[in-house]
Structures are given as structure tokens and as C-alpha cells.
Amino acid sequence: LSKKAQKKALKKARFEERKIERRAKEREAKKEKKRKRAERIAAGEQVSDDEMSQKRPKSNVVKNLFAARVVIDLGFDDKMGDKEVTSLCSQLAYVYSANRRSTNPFTTLLFTSLNGRTLARLEKLNDSGYKRWAGTEWWSESYDALWTRGSTASVHDQDGVVNGSGHDEEPEGTETRDALEPQVLKDSIVYLTADSSEILGELKEGETYIIGGICDHNRYKNLCLDKATQTGVRAAQLPIGRYLSHLPTRKVLTVNQVFEILVKWTETRDWEQALYAVIPKRKFQLG
Secondary structure (H helix, E strand, C coil): CCHHHHHHHHHHHHHHHHHHHHHHHHHHHHHHHHHHHHHHHHCCCCCCHHHHHHHCCCCCCCCCCEEEEEEEECCCHHHCCHHHHHHHHHHHHHHHHHHHHCCCCEEEEEEECCCHHHHHHHHHCCCCHHHHCCCEEECCCCHHHHCCCCCCCECCCCCCCCCCCCCCCCCCCCCEHHHHCCCCCHHHEEEECCCCCCECCCCCCCCEEEEECCCCCCCCCCHHHHHHHHHCCEEEECCHHHHCCCCCCCCCCCHHHHHHHHHHHHHHCCHHHHHHHHCCHHHHCCC
């Protein structure tokens, strides 16, 4: 080859080499962007329409609200270590995301007894992103405030406005709990716990289902059951043993997994489908 041809070939080779490097960098940049977007969604951050359209095409899915309330009882702050509190807060974000994505979401997500390290951790995450979780309620009071109307715990409205729960400010447009809803009947409340002997048959609109907001790796036996008994509410367990009797490992699930089973049931009206869709496959494997 002539010197001119050699230079041209060398230039082309360098161009192709740089092209491969550029493509690799672009792929890494896309992966990083996707990862950050997923973290924001998991943390309950609102994602713009442009970002969502990059993830998947928009669909005109009509959501059919399931007219029941799910309560996450956060009154176990003193029973967890710092790592467990961190894990719990991540699970709360997954709960919110699962309800928001569902075609049959629960009408109300209520988080009670928000205090201590759990509150401090949520305040640090994404510039207090939990305050922008639309359609959620956050109470510093215990869930028994549902039927004892002596206080005025406050809520987020559907635009995600926060009020109460340990915050001093009261932004315009917020509503207090007493003004928002009537007193709840105790016989319409069910505390979900694997320690109960009663098995939950179905979910019913108009009822309230409480999930114990604790990450304890099953250290505390009967903790949620005892709390339900002390507060005089019915306790029941999910029908895991009835539909998954061959499950070789323990039936302890994370907070978000319990919630995802509930919301999957509202979509399918089938416990078996809901359980198989949510429980990790590794729990079906021996050894």
C-alpha cells in the first residue's frame, strides 16, 4: 500500500476503535441512567412522563380501586438495629411503588407510629421523598387512633401534601384525619401475622388490613399477635400453608412482599396466583 493508503487505513482503524469505545460508554451511561431511575421509583419519587416513556410505552390502563385500607404499623422502632431500620425504609418504598403500579390499588395506604430512627431515615432519603408519595397517610400516632378519635393526626392529600407526623408546618390544603373520615369499627380491622391460628379467606372492601412494619428476621415470636390482642383487633395469617404446603423454608416475608401478595390478590382474586407471583422462587428450593 502507498503511504497515503496506509494513513487512510490507520485512520479508519482508529475511528472504528473509538467507535467501539463510544458505544461502550453510551451503553454504560444508559445502564446508569436506568439504574438511577429505578432507584428513584423505588424511593417513591415522581418520574416525569418523558422518563417513563423511555422505560416503556404509555398504556391507557384503567385502574379499579379496591376500597380498603392497608396500614403499615411502624411501632417497632426500638426492636430493630440500624441496618434493619434502613432495610425497612426501603421496603416501605416498594410498598408504595407496588400500589401505584397496580391495576387494582388499595384506596388508602396508612403508615402509623412514624417516629424515632424510622422517621429520621425517611427524612434523609431523597430529600424527604416520602412526603411526596401521593395518596398516603402518615401518623405519629398508633393505629388505634383509627377508632379512638381523641387526636387529630394528619395526612397527605392526593397531591402528596404532608401535614403532621412530627412536622411543625401545616401547608395549605391539608386535611386532618377527623375531618377526612369517620371513626373506624374495630371489627373491620385485621392484623396480619403468621402467628395467628386464623387463616384469612379473602380481602373485603371496607376493611382495614394491618402489616407489622418490622424487619427482625423472626427474632420476636408472637410480637404482632400480642399487639393485636392487646389492642383488641382480629388477627389472621395469609393462607400460605393452604396453597403452598410444600414450602420448605419458613413463611416469614418482608413487609413489601406481604403487601404485594395483598395487591396481587385484588388483581387476580386468587391466593395461589398471588403467592406464586410474589414469594421468591428460592423459597421453593430445598438446601
